[in-house]
Every structure is written in structure tokens, then in C-alpha cells.
Amino acid sequence: MSEILKRPIPLLITFVVGMLMVLEYFFTVPALTATYDTVNTWRVILYACVYLGTINLLLLHGRRVMRRDPGQWYYSAWLIVMIAAYAVLGLVWGVDSMNYRWMIDNVDVPLGATMYASLAFYMASGAYRVMKVRNLGTGLLLLSAFLVIIGNTPLFPATWEGFATIRNTIFDTFVVGSYRAIRFGVGLGGIALGIRTLVGLETGYMGRRE
Amino acid sequence: MAIIKSGYVLSFVAFILFAVVMWVYGEYSKRGRVPYVKRLPAFDAMEEAVGRAVEMGRPVVMVPGRGSFTDLFVAQTVAGLTVLNYVAGLCARYGVKLWAPMADHLVIPVARENVRDAYAAEGKLDELDVEETLPYVSGSQFAWASSVIGYYARERPAANIMVGAFWAESMMLAESAGRIGALQIGGTARLYQLPFFAAVCDYTLLGEEIFAASAYMTQDPIVITSLATTDVFRLVGWVIIIVGAILSTVGINVVYQFLSI
Amino acid sequence: MISADPGIWIAAFFTIAATSYVFRDNPAFKFAEHTFVGCAAGYSVAWNLTQLQRVGLTPMMERGIYTYLIPIVLGLTVYFQYSTEYRWIARYGVAFMMGQGIGMALRAKMREDFIMQLRATVTPLDSALGIVIFILVITGALHFVFTVKRVESEPFRTLTIIGRYGILVALGASFGNTVMTRLGQYQGRMIFLIRDWLGLVA
Amino acid sequence: MSLWDKLEAVPNWVLYILVLLAMAYPIFRPLGLPIVVGGPSQEAYKAVDATPEGTYAVFHIAYGAGGKPTLQPAAVAMSHHLFEKNLKVIYFCDNAVDLANIWGIFDEVSPDTRYGKEYGSDYVVLSLTGPFLTQAAVVLSNLLETIPTDARGQSLKGMPMFQGYTETEDINIVCQLTTSGDISEGWVYQAVSRYERRLVGGWLSMMTSSMIPYYQAGQIQGFIDGSKGAADYEVLTNKPGEAVKITDILSLTQVVYLLFIIIGNVGYFGKKYMGGGK
Numbered sequence: 001m002s003e004i005l006k007r008p009i010p011l012l013i014t015f016v017v018g019m020l021m022v023l024e025y026f027f028t029v030p031a032l033t034a035t036y037d038t039v040n041t042w043r044v045i046l047y048a049c050v051y052l053g054t055i056n057l058l059l060l061h062g063r064r065v066m067r068r069d070p071g072q073w074y075y076s077a078w079l080i081v082m083i084a085a086y087a088v089l090g091l092v093w094g095v096d097s098m099n100y101r102w103m104i105d106n107v108d109v110p111l112g113a114t115m116y117a118s119l120a121f122y123m124a125s126g127a128y129r130v131m132k133v134r135n136l137g138t139g140l141l142l143l144s145a146f147l148v149i150i151g152n153t154p155l156f157p158a159t160w161e162g163f164a165t166i167r168n169t170i171f172d173t174f175v176v177g178s179y180r181a182i183r184f185g186v187g188l189g190g191i192a193l194g195i196r197t198l199v200g201l202e203t204g205y206m207g208r209r210e
Numbered sequence: 211m212a213i214i215k216s217g218y219v220l221s222f223v224a225f226i227l228f229a230v231v232m233w234v235y236g237e238y239s240k241r242g243r244v245p246y247v248k249r250l251p252a253f254d255a256m257e258e259a260v261g262r263a264v265e266m267g268r269p270v271v272m273v274p275g276r277g278s279f280t281d282l283f284v285a286q287t288v289a290g291l292t293v294l295n296y297v298a299g300l301c302a303r304y305g306v307k308l309w310a311p312m313a314d315h316l317v318i319p320v321a322r323e324n325v326r327d328a329y330a331a332e333g334k335l336d337e338l339d340v341e342e343t344l345p346y347v348s349g350s351q352f353a354w355a356s357s358v359i360g361y362y363a364r365e366r367p368a369a370n371i372m373v374g375a376f377w378a379e380s381m382m383l384a385e386s387a388g389r390i391g392a393l394q395i396g397g398t399a400r401l402y403q404l405p406f407f408a409a410v411c412d413y414t415l416l417g418e419e420i421f422a423a424s425a426y427m428t429q430d431p432i433v434i435t436s437l438a439t440t441d442v443f444r445l446v447g448w449v450i451i452i453v454g455a456i457l458s459t460v461g462i463n464v465v466y467q468f469l470s471i
Numbered sequence: 472m473i474s475a476d477p478g479i480w481i482a483a484f485f486t487i488a489a490t491s492y493v494f495r496d497n498p499a500f501k502f503a504e505h506t507f508v509g510c511a512a513g514y515s516v517a518w519n520l521t522q523l524q525r526v527g528l529t530p531m532m533e534r535g536i537y538t539y540l541i542p543i544v545l546g547l548t549v550y551f552q553y554s555t556e557y558r559w560i561a562r563y564g565v566a567f568m569m570g571q572g573i574g575m576a577l578r579a580k581m582r583e584d585f586i587m588q589l590r591a592t593v594t595p596l597d598s599a600l601g602i603v604i605f606i607l608v609i610t611g612a613l614h615f616v617f618t619v620k621r622v623e624s625e626p627f628r629t630l631t632i633i634g635r636y637g638i639l640v641a642l643g644a645s646f647g648n649t650v651m652t653r654l655g656q657y658q659g660r661m662i663f664l665i666r667d668w669l670g671l672v673a
Numbered sequence: 674m675s676l677w678d679k680l681e682a683v684p685n686w687v688l689y690i691l692v693l694l695a696m697a698y699p700i701f702r703p704l705g706l707p708i709v710v711g712g713p714s715q716e717a718y719k720a721v722d723a724t725p726e727g728t729y730a731v732f733h734i735a736y737g738a739g740g741k742p743t744l745q746p747a748a749v750a751m752s753h754h755l756f757e758k759n760l761k762v763i764y765f766c767d768n769a770v771d772l773a774n775i776w777g778i779f780d781e782v783s784p785d786t787r788y789g790k791e792y793g794s795d796y797v798v799l800s801l802t803g804p805f806l807t808q809a810a811v812v813l814s815n816l817l818e819t820i821p822t823d824a825r826g827q828s829l830k831g832m833p834m835f836q837g838y839t840e841t842e843d844i845n846i847v848c849q850l851t852t853s854g855d856i857s858e859g860w861v862y863q864a865v866s867r868y869e870r871r872l873v874g875g876w877l878s879m880m881t882s883s884m885i886p887y888y889q890a891g892q893i894q895g896f897i898d899g900s901k902g903a904a905d906y907e908v909l910t911n912k913p914g915e916a917v918k919i920t921d922i923l924s925l926t927q928v929v930y931l932l933f934i935i936i937g938n939v940g941y942f943g944k945k946y947m948g949g950g951k
Contacts, residue, residue: 006559010566017567021574025867026222028213037815041526042542043571044803044811044819046564048523049546054512056315075505082509083516090517095769096800096824104514104773106478107485110660111507112738112770114489115352117656121493122382123649124692125685128933130388130410132941140636141409141643142934148647149931152878152901154706155924164709169600170644171885177604178641180588180886181611181634182401185418187584188228188443189399192436193285194577195229197569201432202284221582228581248617350508356496401883402854405646408639416638422617438618445619447589448612454593455605461595469590494686514769522802525822575806579862583892591890604889645882648899652743652879654696654926655900658919659742661696672700 011200018198054083144170219471224443232439239431245438247426252395252413256293259369259393260300268368269307271361272297273383274321275374275398276313276354283375285421286399287317290374292424293397295324297371302332309361311347313354318346355379359386366390372407373397373420384410397423472670483668486660607641610634677947680940688933695929699922706921713888714905716895717873720846721754724871728845729838730760731812733860734771734778735805740852740877741774746916747875747903748774748850749781754910755848756788756796761834763844765799765812772800772824781914793823793832800824805856809863813870814841841868850875850897857884865892875902 017039023029024036061076069076086103093099133139150156151167196202214222235245263270274290277283294310301308310325312318322340329338348354359382362370370387372380372395380396380403387394388410396407397415408414415423418440425433454465474480488503531539549564551557596602614634616622622631666672674682724730732755736744755762766772775798784790799820801808811819817829817838829835847864849872851857857876864870865887871894874884878899887893897903900923903916 007562010559010562013563013566014570014573017570018574018577021571022225022578025578026214026218026225028215033814037810037818038538039571040807040810040815041819042539042545043568043807044801045523045527045539046542046546046568047803047807048519048527049543050549050564051516051519052549052552054516057508057512075501078502079505079509082506083513086510086513087516087520090514090769091520094826095514095518095521096772096826098776100514100769101773101776102478103510104769105777106482107506108510108514108770109738109741109773110482110485110663111489111503112511113656113741114486114660115492115504115507116378116739117653117660117742118490118493119378119381120653120657121490121689121692122385123653124688124930124933126381126385126388126406126410127650127930128683128688128937130385131934131937133938134412137636137639138409141405141639141646142938144640144643145409145647145650146643146931146934148644149650149927152647152651153924153927154708154920155704155928157709158706161709164711168712170640171881172889173600173603174607174637174640175644175882175885176889177607178611178634178638179401179882180592180604180608180889181615182417182638183584183588183883183886184444184447184612185440185615186399186401187580187588188440189285189418189421189436190580190584191225191228191577192232192440194573194580195232196432196436197284197573198577218582221586224586225581245618246620248620248623350504352492353504353508356492360496400854402645402649402879405642405649405879408642409646416614416635418615418617425617434618441616441618443585444612444616447585448609450589451592451605451609451612454589455596458593459596465593466590469586469593493689518767518769518800519802522800525826526802526820530821571807572804575804575810576859576862579866583861583866583887587890587892588886591886641882645879648881649879650927650930651901651923652877652899654692654923654930655743655878655919656739657742658696658900658922658926659915661693662700662915662918662922665697665700 015198015200018194058083144174217470220469228439228443231442232435235435235438236431239435244429244431245434247422247429247434247437249426250415250419250423252397252415252419253423253426255393255395255413256297256371257300259371259395260297260304260306262393263301263306263368264304266368269309269365270297270301270369271358271367271371271387271392272308272310273358273370273372273374274310274317275372275376276351276379277317277375278314279316279320283400286375287314289397289399289420289424291317291321291324292427292430293371293373293420294321295328296427298325298328299332302329302334302337305334305337308343309365309367310344311354311358311361312344313347315346318344351377351379355382358383362386362390362392367392369393369395371395372411373415373423375400376403378403381406474668474670479668483664486664490660607634607637611637614638675944677940677943680936680943683936691929692926695926696922699925703918704921704924706924708904708908708917708920710905710908711898711901713896713898714902714909716888717875717897717902718754718895718906718909720871720873720894721751721758721848724758724760724846726759728760729763729843730755731763731765731844731847731864733809733847733849733851733856734764734766734775735849735851735853735856736774737768737770737852740850743877743900743903743916743919744850744852744875744897745774745777746900746914746919747897747906748778749914750903750906750910750912750916751848751850751875751897752778752782752784753912754906756782756784756790757910759795760845762796763799763812763816764796765801765808766824767801767803767805767808772798775824793827794834797829797832797834798824799829805853805859806863809859810867813844813847813863813868816840841870844868844870846871846873846894848873848875852877852880854880854883861887861892873897878902 024032064076065073157164274294277287329335347357370392376398394411395413396411397420399417488499492500545564552561610630611634614631864872874893875897900919904920
């Protein structure tokens with residue numbers, strides 16, 4: 001009995017729940033949609049029970065603090081304090097409170113916004129150092145990038161409307177056509193992976209195939 | 211009879227047909243007739259990359275992406291690990307140092323097992339230290355990126371191979387490795403990061419090409435049947451577009467209506 | 472007039488610390504990054520516990536919906552992945568999540584990513600725009616055919632090469648837009664520093 | 674060291690200082706250039722404008738901290754438009770940063786004083802969790818059953834705007850602003866494909882390429898193309914603000930960027946063909 005519990009039944013759950021989602025999309029059957037809505041509600045509740053990411057973070061940084069890793073343990077200790085502060089205050093004050101908004105607006109937003117924004121500097125040094133016209137392919141890519149940047153810079157369309165037209169034409173032709181061809185693959189490839197997973201051929205997520 | 215929504219009939223039939231074609235190809239490959247898979251130029255470049263590392267006496271960096279197994283990027287992560295397995299085999303054979311930074315807890319054991327298998331196949335298992343060759347660098351995006359960039363600056367690798375799921379850090383890696391003149395092979399199916407690899411890398415695997423490259427390496431029938439099935443639908447779509455466009459140019463919209471049922 | 476609000480000063484410190492990383496990795500950045508990772512994990516715990524109480528526990532107690540115990544138990548099974556002996560129990564929660572997630576993500580792809588895209592391309596070839604899109608779609612589609620040997624010989628081979636160059640032009644356009652994205656993002660921070668923090672501009 | 678070597682050897686910190694200066698200068702001396710409004714922004718405006726009075730609009734705020742500088746201005750401009758059209762607006766988000774962003778939107782738009790709107794009667798804020806596609810399904814088809822309370826813990830069923838609320842049919846349009854490809858594509862799969870609602874998209878301009886096939890095929894009514902789209906929408910709603918300012922400043926920064934590409938390639942080709950080949 002225990003062998004069936006280990007693999008076949010979980011795979012059956014994946015298949016049944018997966019097919020419920022798919023059939024509900026194609027067929028208007030009230031009972032099917034009611035079951036689907038219930039499963040979605042369960043999925044929201046289940047999601048709110050799983051804190052693996054935070055646990056892994058605490059285990060990793062907790063170990064660093066215990067071992068007093070040189071040059072790292074105090075950063076890890078601070079990280080754990082931050083997790084505790086934001087978790088406890090979020091529950092005490094409420095995540096919708098103005099105090100909590102103050103904590104988010106003055107710590108999280110500047111950090112999150114600036115970390116992604118600082119990629120602008122990598123793009124600048126990238127443009128200068130590695131964006132070279134090495135062959136026809138990179139040449140076309142750079143020419144297209146160049147014309148789009150000009151079209152996106154109000155200075156140029158303000159002097160000659162044609163720059164905006166060139167930029168829009170590149171999007172309305174090359175980008176629509178080529179990305180539509182790419183999207184075929186994303187769609188069909190996604191279906192292939194989905195079917196493989198639902199029928200149990202792709203079980204990477206269950207660890208290596210025994 | 212269950213009411214299928216109008217405008218969804220063709221999609222449902224196509225979906226069922228897709229599963230059937232996949233099953234048929236699966237049966238064929240079980241009887242040894244695995245479909246043909248094209249050999250991509252980027253695949254040969256990997257041999258060139260390791261050869262360059264031997265000449266320069268410098269390491270090869272192979273980054274299998276930052277995806278995991280439980281998110282929707284599992285296929286890209288598996289493709290990245292396949293390329294890692296292949297590159298590890300080449301490094302073991304030619305005695306080149308390999309460095310493959312890890313970013314996800316679930317991927318680490320599988321990646322290390324793959325590389326162990328590759329080194330064992332070349333009879334070089336004793337030369338492998340998995341902790342050093344496949345270190346867990348960090349789970350957080352920018353800490354991970356800064357460690358990888360630090361490695362590029364210190365070790366100045368001869369080649370940098372990046373295949374798998376990547377996010378905003380792709381530009382940082384491609385730019386930093388390009389700055390030290392490494393031969394770069396980049397491949398991802400995450401569309402938003404594709405422009406950076408295409409702009410900076412010497413060889414690029416565009417989107418699905420990473421699946422074709424990994425299928426070519428492993429000849430894994432499950433992945434190849436998927437590729438073959440998507441190709442069938444792509445070619446059917448190709449014919450529909452040509453016939454449909456020509457007919458609609460002369461005013462016959464039958465194909466457009468067919469696609470709307 | 473320089474700002475007197477302590478919150479603005481904290482935000483300014485973190486903005487500068489997070490930027491410093493680009494020049495050189497340094498303690499201020501390490502502190503900023505560990506703060507960022509910590510508070511992101513912290514608020515997601517508070518957020519999800521609040522949701523668990525509002526969406527799950529309270530309705531179960533007040534309205535007696537005891538079927539909500541099923542997702543809660545499934546959620547708890549996932550923690551068995553930490554035990555070597557009972558790791559297989561975790562598969563139940565993962566199986567439910569994967570089935571629901573993959574089924575939901577998969578179902579609309581045939582229609583929206585394939586059928587509707589085909590339909591948008593079977594339009595009359597009576598404009599330069601329409602013709603160029605048509606050519607790029609059919610050559611681009613051929614470029615991604617990997618398992619048909621016939622496509623590697625003429626005339627298809629030339630079409631696939633055209634397709635690849637079309638894709639590279641499209642990627643260039645996407646790169647150009649990414650420049651605007653990244654520069655625009657940092658522009659916002661620069662306005663914050665000069666206007667909101669230093670008050671050098673109205 | 675030949676001229677070409679010098680051209681290729683500018684250290685990074687010099688490049689970064691040039692970028693910082695190019696960003697700072699126009700803040701003091703705005704160029705005040707006219708904005709050429711793009712097609713997709715106009716279509717997005719028309720789609721919202723065509724929404725009948727009194728129907729419901731879902732507004733998904735999902736740009737977090739990374740997208741706030743460029744997309745929050747679009748959220749403000751679009752909120753002005755939704756309230757002007759007297760629609761019942763359901764704001765929703767799935768994390769504390771986006772909830773803080775929504776409070777920030779209300780600070781700038783002040784729906785109560787400027788438009789005479791009342792929380793609970795004309796607009797509401799929901800906080801959700803779970804995978805995105807599931808959140809979209811819940812909001813569009815099973816809201817009152819699954820989500821008992823709003824972001825502040827008040828009961829939804831008790832709110833005036835949800836009296837006699839029929840799931841899905843009452844929602845006339847979905848607007849979304851996000852930095853995540855899974856969300857922008859996910860809305861096509863749920864709002865357009867499964868529930869057949871009108872959808873107005875909004876994302877970072879780096880995402881436009883992979884989303885534009887949906888727009889050209891008519892699946893998405895219109896979209897906000899990053900800060901450029903946000904500036905367009907501010908102009909269309911006659912509420913010039915942060916986005917117009919950012920786009921104006923971007924002129925100089927992007928010119929500097931173009932110069933970097935040119936100098937880099939001049940150095941590269943000079944070295945390659947003029948002497949001292951690589």
C-alpha cells in the first residue's frame with residue numbers, strides 16, 4: 001500500500017486537478033465551475049500556509065550567525081532582525097496601517113527601486129564596452145536599438161516627427177512579426193511541458209526519477 | 211451535452227490533437243525511432259569554448275540559470291542542467307577547471323549529481339570537488355550576481371556559458387564577462403532577457419533553441435517528442451497562414467472564419 | 472530647503488547605498504541588501520498570515536466551512552520535505568500546487584498564443600505593413616523548426632536565415648526600450664534625491 | 674597608446690558620473706519638450722473612456738518598488754480618468770509594497786475631496802495572496818465567496834458597492850500595471866480568454882516587444898508603454914505630472930547613452946581597420 005501512496009497518488013492528484021482547470025476553461029458546466037472556484041479558494045489558503053522561502057532564509061543565515069562566519073555573521077543577524085521586525089509589526093499594527101506604510105515607503109521602496117534602477121549603469125558601460133557591430137546580426141540589432149532609442153527620446157521626435165514614425169514602424173512590423181513567431185513556440189512549448197507534467201512524464205519537481 | 215463555448219471549439223480540438231500527436235511520437239520513440247533533432251551552431255561553440263580554456267589555461271564558467279524546479283521555468287532549468295552536464299564532461303576530458311554557481315536549494319543536489327556522473331564517465335571523479343565547482347552562492351538575486359561578477363574579475367575565465375532561466379541579472383553577467391573578453395554563449399527562453407544575450411554573446415540560443423540544444427545532447431525521447439509535436443503544429447500553422455493570407459487578399463475569408471469557431 | 476523628515480533621510484541613505492554597489496561592492500551595500508532581503512521576507516510573512524486568518528481561519532470558525540481544513544493540511548504536508556524518511560508526504564501539497572498551477576497556465580495557451588495569433592496573420596496582404604508582418608511570421612516560425620530535416624535545405628534555409636535576422640532586429644528594438652526602462656527607473660530616484668531630499672528644486 | 678585605444682579605455686566610473694550628470698542637469702533646467710502621444714496610449718485612453726458609467730473596473734497594481742518610478746504616474750493618471758468616468762473601481766494587490774503604492778495613489782488623486790467618491794460605495798482596495806492566475810480567477814469570478822474582507826479587514830458583503838453585485842458580468846474593464854511578464858500575460862489568459870472582459874495593459878517598456886502581438890491581434894485594447902506611455906496618459910487626461918518630467922529628462926540621458934554606443938564602436942572599428950588590430 002505504501003508504494004502507491006508515494007508516487008502514483010500524488011501524480012493522480014496533479015492530473016485530476018490539472019484536467020479540472022483545463023476542462024473548466026472549455027466547457028460551461030455549472031458544477032465544474034463550482035468545483036473549480038472551490039479549488040481556487042483552497043489554493044489561496046494553501047499558499048498562505050507555505051513559508052518555505054523564509055524558513056530556508058532563516059536556516060541559512062541562522063547557521064552563519066551560529067558559526068560566526070567572519071565578515072558575514074553580523075549582516076545575517078541584521079537580516080534576521082529585519083524579518084522579525086517586519087513580520088511582528090505587520091501583524092501588530094496591521095499590514096494596511098499607516099505606520100507599516102511608513103516602514104515600506106522609506107526602506108523597501110528606495111531599496112527595491114534603486115537596486116533595479118542601478119542596472120542603468122550596467123547598460124551604460126555595456127553600451128560602451130561590449131555592444132560592438134561584430135557581424136551582420138549584431139549590426140542589425142544595434143541599428144534597430146539605435147533607431148528605437150532615438151524614437152523614445154522626445155528631443156528627436158520634437159525636432160522631426162519622422163523619428164517617432166520610424167520607431168513605431170519598427171514595432172508595428174519587426175517586433176509584431178518576429179515576436180509572434182517566438183510566441184508560437186512559447187505557447188506550444190508551454191502546452192507540451194504542461195501535458196508532460198500533468199501525465200507524470202516531467203516530474204523534475206518531485207526530485208529525481210527513482 | 212456539455213456546452214462548449216463558441217470560439218473555443220477549434221482550440222479544444224487542437225489541444226486534444228496536440229496530446230494525441232505527442233502520444234504517437236512517444237510510442238514511436240519507445241520503439242527506438244526517436245525523431246531527428248537539428249545540431250545548432252551554439253552546440254559546436256561549446257567545444258570551441260573549452261578548447262579556448264585549455265589554450266589560455268583559464269577556467270570555464272557555466273551558469274545553469276537561477277530557475278527552480280517548482281516554478282514554471284522548470285523546463286529551462288532542466289535544459290540548463292543538461293548543458294552543464296555536457297560542458298562538465300568536456301572540462302573533465304580536457305582537464306579544464308569548471309565553475310558553476312548555484313542559486314536554488316532544489317537544483318543543487320541534482321546539478322551536483324549530474325556533474326559527478328559527467329566526471330565519472332570521463333574517469334576523472336577524483337579531480338572533482340563539488341563544493342568548490344558548484345558552490346551555493348546565494349538565494350537573493352543581486353548578492354548572487356555580485357559574487358558571479360566578482361569571480362569573473364578575479365579568475366578572468368576563458369569562456370562564459372549561460373543557459374537557463376535568467377532575470378534582470380543577465381545584463382550584469384553578460385556585460386562583466388564581455389568586459390574581460392570571455393567567449394560567451396548565452397541562451398534563455400525568458401523573452402525579456404533575450405535582447406542582452408543576443409546583443410553581447412558570441413553565440414546565442416534564442417528562446418526554444420535551448421530545448422533543442424539540450425534534446426540534441428541527451429537524445430531524451432520525452433523532450434524530443436515535445437519538440438517534434440510543436441514542430442508539427444508550427445508547420446500546420448505555417449500552411450494555414452500562407453493559404454489564409456493569400457485567400458483573404460482575394461477576398462475569401464473562409465480561413466479567418468475557420469479560426470474563429 | 473533640505474528635508475527634515477527622518478523617513479526621507481533613511482530612504483536617501485538606502486538609495487545611495489544601493490547605488491554604491493555599481494562603483495564597488497562595499498559594507499553599505501551589503502547592509503542595504505541584507506535589509507532588503509530581510510524586510511521583503513518579513514512583510515510577506517505578515518501579509519500571508521493576515522490572509523490565512525481572513526480568508527481561511529475566520530470563515531472556517533464563523534461560517535463553519537470545515538472543508539478549509541483540506542488546503543491547510545495540504546499546505547502543512549509541504550514541510551515534510553525537511554524529513555528524509557517522510558519526504559514523500561510533501562509530494563501531496565506539491566502535486567496539488569503543480570496540478571492547479573500548470574492546468575491554469577496551460578489552458579488558454581492554445582487559443583491565445585496560437586489560434587488567435589494565426590487568425591491575426593491571415594489578413595489581406597494589401598498593405599506594406601501586412602506583407603512585412605506576414606514574411607516575418609512565416610520566416611520566424613521556420614527558424615524554430617528543429618526536428619524536420621527538409622527545412623534545413625533550400626528554399627527553406629534562406630527563409631530561416633531571414634527569420635533569424637528579423638528576430639535580431641526585433642530584439643534590438645526590445646533592447647532600445649529596455650534602455651528607456653532602466654534609465655527611467657533611476658531617473659525617478661534622482662528626482663527623489665534632488666527634489667524630495669535635498670530640496671534643491673521645487 | 675593610440676587614439677583608438679584611448680577611445681576604448683574610458684574607465685567605468687567616468688561613464689557612471691556622466692550618466693549621473695546627464696540625469697541631474699535637466700532636473701534643474703527642464704527642456705520642456707512636447708510629448709508625441711503614441712497609438713497604444715490613445716487606444717488605452719479610448720478603452721477606459723468608452724466604459725459605461727456605474728459599471729465596475731478592476732485596477733491591478735503590481736509594479737512594486739522596481740516599477741514605481743515609471744508606472745505609479747500612470748496609475749495616478751488612470752485613476753483620475755476612472756473616477757471622472759464615475760466607475761466603481763476595485764483596486765487589488767498581493768503585497769505590502771503595492772498596498773503602500775495604492776495609498777500613495779489616493780494621496781495624489783484624493784478621490785473623496787476631488788471627485789466626491791466614498792470608500793466602500795465607489796471604490797475599494799483588496800489585498801490578496803496566492804499564485805497570480807488564481808488571484809485573477811478569484812477577482813473575476815468568485816470574489817465575495819472567497820475574499821470576505823477588504824485590505825482593512827472590513828466585510829465586503831456589507832459594502833454598498835457590492836449590494837446586488839453579480840460576479841464577472843458587472844466587471845466591464847480590467848486595467849493592470851505590472852513589472853512581471855507572468856502577470857501581463859496572465860491577464861490575457863484570464864481576463865480576455867477565460868472571462869471575456871476588456872483588458873488595458875501597462876508594463877515596463879522592456880516588456881512591450883513580447884506583449885505587442887496580443888495588442889496587434891486585438892486581444893488587448895491598448896497599453897501603457899512604461900514611462901513614455903505614462904507621460905502620454907498624463908497628457909491625454911490633462912494631468913501632467915511625474916511621468917512628463919521623467920520623459921523630459923530622459924532626453925539628455927538617452928543622448929549620452931547613444932554617444933556611448935557610438936564612441937565604443939568608433940574605437941572598435943578604428944582599432945580594427947586603422948592600426949593596432951585586436
